[in-house]
Amino acid sequence: GNSVTQMEGPVTLSEEAFLTINCTYTATGYPSLFWYVQYPGEGLQLLLKATKADDKGSNKGFEATYRKETTSFHLEKGSVQVSDSAVYFCALSDSNYKLTFGKGTLLTVNP
């Protein structure tokens, strides 16, 4: 079956630091890949997505590239802000549009 493995947190960074959250997946076929963000007390919001190999998703300074050869979709941001503090979920979607989520990574950015 499908599975998503992402680096366990929590991750604590200082403002303007570089962020990487690793994500690898196992799936049959060619899934679409996503990063969702969950701010405290809120539901999930789509941060970025990539639907095929070598696609790069980007939004709000965050980027992730769909790497089929390494089955990875690592999230990166060059300079984090305090407002980026949230839980980040990597996910994949199969042909049935069902989402499989990783366990989430809590990011805390200190001023």
Added chain:
Amino acid sequence: GAVVSQHPSRVICKSGTSVKIECRSLDFQATTMFWYRQFPKQSLMLMATSNEGSKATYEQGVEKDKFLINHASLTLSTLTVTSAHPEDSSFYICSASAVVGSYNEQFFGPGTRLTVL
């Protein structure tokens, strides 16, 4: 656009009672809605897929008689937790599916925090 609401946002109930949670797509029609459960500091677990006008499809290990799902219209799905017990306390999140460009995307509600005493 593509806003999904849930009601209530929080509910506290006594053990043995039933609780209904509503999920609405406010500005689009959703033929498919999904219900998830999220335990503290853990990921979302898909409970069931709800299609308008038909029976929900439950994931393995989810009791369909315990978690009743009704998708009566293209903008409303409800989840009823029957005879709730403390172990049912959790964060329940719904999503509604809509076509964006050429892709079927899920839009998530803000979640409902259920506490069973």
